[in-house]
Amino acid sequence: MKIYNTMTRKKEEFKPLNENRVKMFVCGPTVYDKSHIGHGRTYISFDVIARYLKYKGYSLFYLQNITDIDDKIIKRANELGIEPLKLAKENEELYFNDMELLSVTNVNFYARAMEHLNEIINQIQTLITKGFAYETPTGVYFDEFCFEDFGKLSNRNIEELNVSRVNPDPTKRNPGDFALWKKREEEPAWDSPWGKGRPGWHIEDTAISETYFGGQFDIHGGGLDLIFPHHEAEIAQMESATDKKPMVKYWMHTGFLNVGGEKMSKSLGNFITIEKLLKEYDPQVFRFFVLSTHYRSPIDFSDEALQQSEKSLKRIHKLMETIEEHLEMDIKQQNENDNKYIKLIENTGKEFFKAMDNDFNTPTALSALFNFIRDVNKGINHGEISKNVFKEIKLLFNEFGYVLGLTFSIKSSKIDSADEIVNILVDIREKLRKKKDYELADEIRGRLKDIGINLEDK
RNA sequence: GCCAAGGUAGCUUAGAGGCGAAGCGGUGGACUGCAGAUCCAUUACACGGGAGUUCAAAUCUCUCCCUUGGCUCCA
Incomplete structure (x- = not known):
């Protein structure tokens, strides 16, 4: 099985660090608002990746963080006049609910930032002790120039990153240094060795992943937009804190979801929440839509595209329905064509999984599936398919359905x-x-x- | 400016040196009282322009054109 590694910019053979154990961390949402279809895209993609790893027999632990405190949450909570943590909690629940509807069900553990304050503080302390971080009157910062590999994931060089910055905090050593701890007097704030305040954005992920995975793990995922600065900062923190390199063996990033060819944003008015999406479309249709494009490619959301997905999915459902009908009919248990169709089933399985082995290529996998559908329909029209073969076809579709997280069984009309x-x-x-x-x-x-x-x- | 991803049939997407892909659409047919749905068949000069490497290029190299994203928070 091959996985595209953002770090090396090429596909690499997948070999877990520890036999068949796989530790995967994916950056979760900042719960300041409802989740949108871009979140849906990313988490559906990683859900399929998780499913396939399990299907391949790996013992997977899939960890995701929830950012439940940050500037945006505080700002929004102030606007609404409620407690930031309460707002976070509400949106977190909506998030879980959305994910369940989309059949995103393979995260083993969600770790909230605020429940790992001790770990965060400890990791910052370690970074200070080892000389990578320093305290100023405004906070604790990571000194980028202490980490020679800074920029290796996003392919940037540290000098350029530190030349022009708008109004950098004058207490920082370098303009690009990022905050590990922000000193704040006003609520919400927590006690720390450096006074009251709250964690910076990047530190929660490494504190959490170190807690559950140690300093090194197999897969770290997230949206494309997180490569810089977020993941870059994570590498600097973790590798400096633990001295273990590399922090992550395979970096995986999902492409953007655009709406009507444009980036989705509130100001453009094309911002679509999952809640709104599901009022118009079946969650399975959206899932199919997501899987019909490779996870690293950009995907353009439009009603036309969703309707197209709806029709394609229906083609699959229709076949399943036909198979059910035939299983109830009085046809032969087996016949002289069985070998031919068993072979077809085997080949389809091979093609499908070969595509999945190639960096989770769901579009190619789906095209194998549709070729199969055409051949089976033809067989049905010619009355060539026996009950046994129908049963085998059902089993095959169950397997595909499990891996893709799609339900192919019939829906009540x-x-x-x-x-x-x-x-x-x-x-x-x-x-x-x-x-x-x-x-x-x-x-x-x-x-x-x-x-x-x-x-x-x- | 720097970094990245792209330009593949009418549309949406795969593929990545040789065997012309999938879905949607179009057309024809089967079925139907009709319609629809469904199925089958078929369709399409398919690979942004130009040069080069090669027996062979959509796939490699060079060059040009164009699109999108990131470089502040963002899945």
């Missing part, structure tokens, strides 16, 4: 769950059709359509 009154109308219409009274039958269909109920004859 809207008619099934419709009101009894609608069912009565449908029954009457059936009788009219048998009597060939199409005029009245069509009127019923037409009027049901007017109120949003579509009837489709078998």
